[in-house]
Amino acid sequence: MSNSPWRLAARTERMNPSVIREILKLTELPGIISLAGGLPSPDTFPVEAMRAATTRVLRDNPREALQYAASEGYAPLREWVAEEMRGHGVAVDASQVLITTGSQQGLDLVGKALIESGSTVAVESPTYLGALQAFTPYEPEFVAIECDDEGPLPEAMAERGRGARFLYVLPNFQNPSGRSIGAARRAAIVESAQKMGLPIVEDNPYGELWFDAEPAPPIASLWREGTIYLGSFSKVLAPGLRLGYAIAPASVMPKLLQAKQAADLHTPGFNQRLVHEVIKDGFLREHVPTIRRRYKAQRDAMQSALAAHLPQSGPHACRWRVPGGGMFFWVELPQGVDAEALLPRAVERGVAFVPGAPFYAGAAMKNTLRLSFVTVAPEAIERGVRALAAALETVR
Amino acid sequence: MSNSPWRLAARTERMNPSVIREILKLTELPGIISLAGGLPSPDTFPVEAMRAATTRVLRDNPREALQYAASEGYAPLREWVAEEMRGHGVAVDASQVLITTGSQQGLDLVGKALIESGSTVAVESPTYLGALQAFTPYEPEFVAIECDDEGPLPEAMAERGRGARFLYVLPNFQNPSGRSIGAARRAAIVESAQKMGLPIVEDNPYGELWFDAEPAPPIASLWREGTIYLGSFSKVLAPGLRLGYAIAPASVMPKLLQAKQAADLHTPGFNQRLVHEVIKDGFLREHVPTIRRRYKAQRDAMQSALAAHLPQSGPHACRWRVPGGGMFFWVELPQGVDAEALLPRAVERGVAFVPGAPFYAGAAMKNTLRLSFVTVAPEAIERGVRALAAALETVR
Numbered sequence: 169m170s171n172s173p174w175r176l177a178a179r180t181e182r183m184n185p186s187v188i189r190e191i192l193k194l195t196e197l198p199g200i201i202s203l204a205g206g207l208p209s210p211d212t213f214p215v216e217a218m219r220a221a222t223t224r225v226l227r228d229n230p231r232e233a234l235q236y237a238a239s240e241g242y243a244p245l246r247e248w249v250a251e252e253m254r255g256h257g258v259a260v261d262a263s264q265v266l267i268t269t270g271s272q273q274g275l276d277l278v279g280k281a282l283i284e285s286g287s288t289v290a291v292e293s294p295t296y297l298g299a300l301q302a303f304t305p306y307e308p309e310f311v312a313i314e315c316d317d318e319g320p321l322p323e324a325m326a327e328r329g330r331g332a333r334f335l336y337v338l339p340n341f342q343n344p345s346g347r348s349i350g351a352a353r354r355a356a357i358v359e360s361a362q363k364m365g366l367p368i369v370e371d372n373p374y375g376e377l378w379f380d381a382e383p384a385p386p387i388a389s390l391w392r393e394g395t396i397y398l399g400s401f402s403k404v405l406a407p408g409l410r411l412g413y414a415i416a417p418a419s420v421m422p423k424l425l426q427a428k429q430a431a432d433l434h435t436p437g438f439n440q441r442l443v444h445e446v447i448k449d450g451f452l453r454e455h456v457p458t459i460r461r462r463y464k465a466q467r468d469a470m471q472s473a474l475a476a477h478l479p480q481s482g483p484h485a486c487r488w489r490v491p492g493g494g495m496f497f498w499v500e501l502p503q504g505v506d507a508e509a510l511l512p513r514a515v516e517r518g519v520a521f522v523p524g525a526p527f528y529a530g531a532a533m534k535n536t537l538r539l540s541f542v543t544v545a546p547e548a549i550e551r552g553v554r555a556l557a558a559a560l561e562t563v564r
Numbered sequence: 565m566s567n568s569p570w571r572l573a574a575r576t577e578r579m580n581p582s583v584i585r586e587i588l589k590l591t592e593l594p595g596i597i598s599l600a601g602g603l604p605s606p607d608t609f610p611v612e613a614m615r616a617a618t619t620r621v622l623r624d625n626p627r628e629a630l631q632y633a634a635s636e637g638y639a640p641l642r643e644w645v646a647e648e649m650r651g652h653g654v655a656v657d658a659s660q661v662l663i664t665t666g667s668q669q670g671l672d673l674v675g676k677a678l679i680e681s682g683s684t685v686a687v688e689s690p691t692y693l694g695a696l697q698a699f700t701p702y703e704p705e706f707v708a709i710e711c712d713d714e715g716p717l718p719e720a721m722a723e724r725g726r727g728a729r730f731l732y733v734l735p736n737f738q739n740p741s742g743r744s745i746g747a748a749r750r751a752a753i754v755e756s757a758q759k760m761g762l763p764i765v766e767d768n769p770y771g772e773l774w775f776d777a778e779p780a781p782p783i784a785s786l787w788r789e790g791t792i793y794l795g796s797f798s799k800v801l802a803p804g805l806r807l808g809y810a811i812a813p814a815s816v817m818p819k820l821l822q823a824k825q826a827a828d829l830h831t832p833g834f835n836q837r838l839v840h841e842v843i844k845d846g847f848l849r850e851h852v853p854t855i856r857r858r859y860k861a862q863r864d865a866m867q868s869a870l871a872a873h874l875p876q877s878g879p880h881a882c883r884w885r886v887p888g889g890g891m892f893f894w895v896e897l898p899q900g901v902d903a904e905a906l907l908p909r910a911v912e913r914g915v916a917f918v919p920g921a922p923f924y925a926g927a928a929m930k931n932t933l934r935l936s937f938v939t940v941a942p943e944a945i946e947r948g949v950r951a952l953a954a955a956l957e958t959v960r
Contacts, residue, residue: 172815173763177680183822210627231606234802269828276827284573301826367569406630408833419568426579430697431672432665437804
């Protein structure tokens, strides 16, 4: 490279290929049951509704759908989102909704608007890897806030979160841990955050995918001025359209909007009109319950398989919680077992998973792993978990 | 805002709402002939072909089109772009093509990968405003390189561009100036850049929209290792799908890809498959000539109107070049006439344009303005230019 005229920005030294992406490549071999993916099941994509909506958009407003459009997003879709959020107790009007190219872009825009090089960002432990990737180019120092089964501990926030630009939380069926934050803990987190003047970025891609009980109201409903809320159509409709949204207080929105304009001018108008056409008459009220039922059956299958095949007591006990929704189980292996070293042995036995270490911004618990239950049928889940248990026996 | 817990990053102080966006709002009044827009004519969007392609994609590969996809882009589309580029003399294979969410995103990713806070970026004078907006959050110092009717002067590059991270150029029918860089000047620019070790970011949204003669081969064909090339489907198909591409040397591509992944995971797969389906069998070879014919007639109408109504000699002479393609005329008004002050008078008379000052990174020539000829019919162009001439008489 000595003759290359290019000099990379220092921030690129911190940017790395997704570890998980590399792992997924290794595990996409034929015959492997992959519990590694983070993808929703394509069987849930409402193809017929998409076809009908596409036909209508290209019949009624083809030129508007194909032309440049407003950076804020398609007005009727913004209005739909605002109404949806009001239904969840968040006082929002359409002017406070910014349509983004997936909620991943929401994370990038938040980083661009808020993170100063060298400033601190507080995250859960573990946390969503895609958020670490989105924030990293803005060169923050991450501070991992200690969590229990209900998410961030308010005492830990007070201790370690002081001075951070914001606390990033994924309160419902978190990726990777599957855990959710209950109503009382949400209130305690907000109380602590308000005392500290620590605003919150609330990321909620999985909230609609609940199986047992509806999640507590969003953190944004408790502290509107102190919360940026990120939502997504990826898990309730289809991720390939890349459609998400950010809801931000008036003190931040203008800068998010300018960042959005600089980033890609606007999210594809065709996609926005298509999704609005699909959902405007209540489609999701019928559709989302079908996803819940399917995923719940798969969640139950995985829980049964884990209970049947993994030791739950004794020196080799594994520990997991049953997620109340979402897409993931998070398994704590016995102390001293490195999930990354376990992976090749599992792949040999025909199953793949994602080791937990990359999800930690701070000290990693290497004896953790993430299992997705949504893309594999119950029968294959059973076989996969059995293979995982067999691999685990070899490292005792 | 004293109670707001949010602290904005320092970079946001430099980010501002697009001046042009604000101007466009003022000029979208009913009855105004807008020569201000930067939008392609929606009459050129191939709605029928889009309909047919959408039907095929949703019939043959609906679930793949709606699922998460590779950050690099849809492989057949990358292959198509690589072949297209090889046809223009740029030695590229598909692995060097990154599909972006419009070429605006290409600019953002370039900024993220290459611009250090406080480093220098060399730009044309005037230059594309969207590029200034994309680069600004990464806090460069812009250096404006002196240009003549053929673009950047190699002497000026050597004098002012030294140490810059890159030179940003839009070589064909530049937005805003309409000018193009000829083959000899391209060679001289590359020679100068190679001597200085100054790499080039070549932005080419308008290259296919030539009316008189095909543009010279891309700068990337002269210096592959030293050029990042940005292309777009916005002007030859439709901007509302937000589909562009970046072609980068191997020393930069991995970081552009990581930046892409962090920014929005991937460009909507549905849109990529749709566009590939439209273009794969040579559609653009038939379609682009129809756009050229339409825009050429409008270009000619504007040239006739300008020649008929604006003074070309004497103390109040205006100066413009006839663009060989693209979408814009760039008019130099008499010395001392401020185009921004002229705008309200023009709007009063029923015509809108964009003042030139915002397009300058350095000292602005305030007596310049940009006129688009693509969205308004020839007859309205004539009326619009006549109104502009009338407004101009009032400020003599």
